Amino acid sequence: MTQEKADYSEIAEVYDRARPGDSPHLEWWFERLAEVGRLGPGKRLLDLGCGTGRWTIPLAERTGCDAVGVDSSQEMLERARQKDRGGRVAWLLGDVERLELESESFDCALMSLMMHHLEDYLSTFRGVLRVLRPGGIFLVRQGTLDQIADDPWHRFFPEALTIDRKRTPLRAEIEWWLREAGFELIEVEEVRQLTYRDRADLGRMLAEVRLRVPSVLRLISDEAFERGRGRLERYVEEHPDDRWLRETLFTLFSARKPAEEACQGVR
Numbered sequence: 001m002t003q004e005k006a007d008y009s010e011i012a013e014v015y016d017r018a019r020p021g022d023s024p025h026l027e028w029w030f031e032r033l034a035e036v037g038r039l040g041p042g043k044r045l046l047d048l049g050c051g052t053g054r055w056t057i058p059l060a061e062r063t064g065c066d067a068v069g070v071d072s073s074q075e076m077l078e079r080a081r082q083k084d085r086g087g088r089v090a091w092l093l094g095d096v097e098r099l100e101l102e103s104e105s106f107d108c109a110l111m112s113l114m115m116h117h118l119e120d121y122l123s124t125f126r127g128v129l130r131v132l133r134p135g136g137i138f139l140v141r142q143g144t145l146d147q148i149a150d151d152p153w154h155r156f157f158p159e160a161l162t163i164d165r166k167r168t169p170l171r172a173e174i175e176w177w178l179r180e181a182g183f184e185l186i187e188v189e190e191v192r193q194l195t196y197r198d199r200a201d202l203g204r205m206l207a208e209v210r211l212r213v214p215s216v217l218r219l220i221s222d223e224a225f226e227r228g229r230g231r232l233e234r235y236v237e238e239h240p241d242d243r244w245l246r247e248t249l250f251t252l253f254s255a256r257k258p259a260e261e262a263c264q265g266v267r
Contacts (some may be wrong), residue, residue, distance in 0.1 A: 006036075023191050029141075030058050036110075037108040037137050038252050039063040046070065046106040046131065049114035050097040053080035053089060059110075060088040068106075070094045099127045106131050114142040116168045122215075125181035134260040138183060140253040144171040147190075147249035156235070157228035159220040171251055183255035196246040202236050 032184035033055070039045060041064035049055040050069030057080070059086050067089045071077050077091045084091070094100060096111070097118060109128050129137055145168045149156060150267060154161035169177075171188065178186050196202050209229060212218050236245060 006012045006050070010188070025195060026058075028193075029055075030062055032252070033110065034059060034063050034140060036137050036252070037110065039065045039108060041065065043107040044068070045129075046101070046109040047129070048109060048111045049117065049261065050080060050089075050091070051076045053083055053091075054082070055110060055112055056089050057084050061086065065108075068092060068101075070096055070099070070101075072096070097124045097132055101131045103130050105134075106134045106136060107133055108139065108140070110139045113143065115142050115174065116138070116164060120178055121169065121173075121177045122263075123181070129182050129257055132257040134257055136257045138253075138255045138257070140174060140178075140251075142174065142251055143168075143249060144174065144251050145169060146171050147251065150231060151248070152210075152235075152245060153214050153216065156232040157217060157220060157224065159213075159224040160216040160228075163216055163219050172233075174251075174253055178253065178255045182258070184258050185256040186252075187196065187254045189252045189254075191250045191252055193247055193248045193250060195248040199240050202240060202245060204235060206236060216267050 033039070036046070039059060043063070043065040045052075045058075045059060045063075045065045045067040045188040047058070047067060047069045050056045050071050051073075053069055056067050058063065065206050067075070068091075069080060070092045071080075072093070072095055074093055077093060080089070080091055096114065096119060109132055111128075115121065123140075132138065143151075145165065148164065148168065149161060155163065175186055175188065196205050208214065209217065209232060212225065220228075235242075239245065
C-alpha cells in the first residue's frame with residue numbers, strides 16, 4: 001500500500017523551531033530510552049528516521065554510545081549535522097525500509113514516530129532484526145491509532161484522521177509484526193505525557209500547527225487546514241485548562257533479537 005507522505009524538504013526549515021529541545025518531558029524520554037535500550041559507552045545506536053537528530057544527538061552525548069542516524073531527507077540531515085557540534089553521530093542518507101547496513105552491527109535501534117511513514121511494516125522490522133546483534137534491542141516510540149484518533153490534530157482536522165486511519169497502525173498490529181519478524185521478549189509501555197504545561201506551552205502548540213509541522217497537516221487541503229486551525233484556536237482560547245489539550249499518549253515498544261543460538265533460522 002502506497003502511503004501519503006509529506007515533503008520533509010519543506011518541513012526541515014521549521015521543524016526545530018516548533019519542537020524545542022529543552023522541553024521537560026524530553027528529559028524523561030532520554031532517560032527511559034537509554035535505560036530500556038541499555039545504551040552506554042561501547043554500544044552502537046541506530047536511529048531510524050532520525051530527522052534533525054532530536055533523539056540521536058542527546059542520546060549519544062548522554063550515554064557515550066556510538067550513534068548512526070538514517071533519514072531519507074537530505075535537508076533534515078543537514079540540520080542534524082549543524083546541531084551535532086561535537087561530531088558524535090554518523091549521518092546517513094538512506095531508506096529505513098531498505099537498510100544498506102552491515103548485518104549484526106548495532107546493539108540498539110530506535111524508531112520514533114516513523115510507523116505512519118512506512119510502506120511494508122513487516123519487511124522493515126525484519127531489516128532491523130538483521131542489523132541488530134544477537135540480544136540487541138529494538139525500541140519503537142509511536143502514537144498508535146488507538147491513542148491518536150481523538151487527539152487535537154484529528155478532532156479539529158477530520159481530514160487528517162481519514163489519512164491516518166489508513167497509515168497508522170494499532171498497538172496490537174505493531175506487537176504482531178514484531179513477533180512475526182522474529183523478535184522476542186516484547187514489552188509494551190503506555191506513556192501519558194504532559195506535553196503542554198501552561199498557556200505559554202499551548203501557544204507553542206498553536207505555533208506548531210500554524211507551521212504545519214505535524215506532517216499529516218501538510219497532506220490536507222489548505223481550506224480544510226484553515227477550517228481546523230480556526231476551530232482549534234477558538235477551543236484553546238475558551239478551554240485553556242482542558243487537560244485533553246495538554247496531554248499526548250505514546251506507546252513505547254521494546255523487543256529483543258534472540259541470542260545467537262536462536263538466530264540461525266531468521267537470517
